[in-house]
Amino acid sequence: MSGFLDGIRCGDCDCNVDWGERRNTIASIAAGVLFFTGWWIIIDAAVMYPLEEDFHRAYHTCGVIATVAFLMINAVSNGQVRGDSYSEGCMGQTGARVWLFIGFMLAFGSLIASMWILFGGFVVPGKPHTYPGIAIFFQNAFIFFGGLVFKFGRTEDLWQ
């Protein structure tokens, strides 16, 4: 009985690490929750409203572009954009900046498009069910904020 707690390590490794080192982990988990909640919201709307006139299938494009933007934004590190990372990457610093620029434009664009879809496609025409429009808006908002948290919530100082 004397050594039976020795194998349990939670007391001496992770819990004593200060907030700074856990920051990246917490940001990754928060970004994951936001991003995937966004997608499950739209899956729910698509399942609840299978008819085309309630939920036009082309509106899914907005969330897909938002996901592409998320991947683009997080594909380049801040170090590559500043130019102070060791490897140049295949496009160099300017290429990284252009890539990030396009990624952010797609992200903002899909967020604006989701608001446009909500108001122009559901609220103004007076559709009987506005839930799909709200779901599209929340999907894109969650994906957008998930992308921001994943990009800016992590610090690259902790990487080696």
Next chain:
Amino acid sequence: MAGIKALVGLSFSGAIGLTFLLLGCALEQYGVYWPLFVLIFYVLSPIPTFISRRLSDSTESSSACRELAYFITTGIVVSAFGLPIILARKSTIQWGACGLVMTGNAVIFLTILGFFVVFGSGDDFSWEQW
């Protein structure tokens, strides 16, 4: 010896989690077996972390690969909770079954986390630790 006790404790909690999942399917008032699809998410959830540990030193405190693995693992966990909710909203399963499945999810994911905490953070990540 300590490893064996932790292993037995974790397998007990895993069995309890799976019991909740099966109760959500097999009780007389429920009777449909759609919630068993969350088993896919249970199996997938440790894989990104395994891959990231294999690709880099396990002694590294933080890396882009590890954080991507946490991101994807969080997605798999969220999906395991989202699927029963959507099934219940569509009335494919009842809300009581949804509650049981989500309880089972929580227990199973805590068990998997327990495995990583107890057995996963050795100096060399090998299966011969105990």
